[in-house]
Amino acid sequence: MATWAESYNEYRDWLTGQGIIFSFTGYLSEDMLTTLGNALKKSMALSETNANVAKRVFSVFVEQVQNIIRYSSDRIAGTEPPTEMSGGMVTVGVDDDRFFVVCGNVVDAARAEPLRERLTHLARLDKDQLKAYYREKLREPPEEESQGASIGLIEIARRSSEPISFDIVWLDPEHNQAFFCIKAFI
Amino acid sequence: MDTISIAPTDRSPLVEFDFSQGRFRLEGESYPENSASFFAPLLAALRAFLESDDTRPVSFDLAMTYFNSSSAKALMNMFQMLEDAGARGREVVVNWHFHPDDDTMEEFGEDFGLDFENAAFRMRPTPKT
Numbered sequence: 001m002a003t004w005a006e007s008y009n010e011y012r013d014w015l016t017g018q019g020i021i022f023s024f025t026g027y028l029s030e031d032m033l034t035t036l037g038n039a040l041k042k043s044m045a046l047s048e049t050n051a052n053v054a055k056r057v058f059s060v061f062v063e064q065v066q067n068i069i070r071y072s073s074d075r076i077a078g079t080e081p082p083t084e085m086s087g088g089m090v091t092v093g094v095d096d097d098r099f100f101v102v103c104g105n106v107v108d109a110a111r112a113e114p115l116r117e118r119l120t121h122l123a124r125l126d127k128d129q130l131k132a133y134y135r136e137k138l139r140e141p142p143e144e145e146s147q148g149a150s151i152g153l154i155e156i157a158r159r160s161s162e163p164i165s166f167d168i169v170w171l172d173p174e175h176n177q178a179f180f181c182i183k184a185f186i
Numbered sequence: 187m188d189t190i191s192i193a194p195t196d197r198s199p200l201v202e203f204d205f206s207q208g209r210f211r212l213e214g215e216s217y218p219e220n221s222a223s224f225f226a227p228l229l230a231a232l233r234a235f236l237e238s239d240d241t242r243p244v245s246f247d248l249a250m251t252y253f254n255s256s257s258a259k260a261l262m263n264m265f266q267m268l269e270d271a272g273a274r275g276r277e278v279v280v281n282w283h284f285h286p287d288d289d290t291m292e293e294f295g296e297d298f299g300l301d302f303e304n305a306a307f308r309m310r311p312t313p314k315t
Contacts, residue, residue, distance in 0.1 A: 030219040034196055052289050055252060059290070062217050062254050135297060138262045155255040159290075 019093040027076060027085035033065045040092060056159040056186045057092070057099045063152040064103040064182065065090055072105035073177065095185075098161065104181035112168055112178045118150050119182070123163035130158045160184045187235055190228065198224055199250065205235050208242040217254035225260035232264060236271040243277035244268065249284070249315045250291060258294070265298055272305030279306045286311040
């Protein structure tokens with residue numbers, strides 16, 4: 001039987017084998033976005049990543065993490081001082097010379113379907129259509145919550161080299177909550 | 187109106203709004219924790235200045251290296267105000283500085299520039315950006 005350290009080593013090996021630069025699972029907040037974002041920039045600079053590619057990866061990372069922070073259904077909050085954290089996972093890696101960013105978080109059923117529709121719609125648009133759609137969304141008056149997510153998703157789609165992949169895992173037999181997972185290749 | 191000067195942070199740009207000279211600057215990265223609350227006072231001050239009786243020319247220099255989608259929304263609102271002021275007869279020049287190798291900032295500049303008719307929007311490839 002594997003020792004506990006061997007189990008963690010297998011887990012580490014698995015991550016490394018997937019080309020993972022880093023992976024975080026747990027509760028996220030804006031200050032962690034700052035820290036992880038700086039770590040990502042530094043690691044890309046150290047590996048001499050092309051500056052334009054590094055900017056695109058960083059942009060996808062920021063929009064993905066901010067989506068988790070804003071829209072995850074799994075949240076914890078405290079009052080003194082006022083704090084709120086959002087549960088989710090974010091993983092950045094390299095596969096066959098291309099960076100990817102994977103994000104996942106729990107969403108209520110009511111959120112899952114509109115999100116799926118938006119991503120399906122975005123997947124059908126080419127670069128020029130995405131650019132035009134982004135411009136259109138920028139012009140809209142102060143948005144309601146759901147539309148706020150879509151401009152971030154358009155930004156992710158614009159910086160990606162192929163349509164955003166996404167999938168849903170239902171977490172209960174009644175389909176009340178789902179783990180919504182998004183993968184973008186840059 | 188008093189000058190607004192805000193030092194840059196990891197996540198917010200340098201801000202220099204010198205109303206007495208009609209000179210405005212935004213430089214660096216922008217993905218504030220809450221971009222609406224970061225930009226709201228700046229947008230309000232700019233609007234008040236542009237809608238005042240002041241007729242001095244306005245020069246706005248931006249040298250952004252990265253901004254997230256909610257900051258883009260704030261920039262767009264600012265540009266709409268500047269273009270509206272241009273339409274009312276104010277002399278407005280917006281300079282969009284970007285590093286010549288920065289494809290994303292160049293493309294954003296081209297996009298934002300499409301909305302200007304009455305205010306001048308100039309693309310400024312600037313190696314030191």
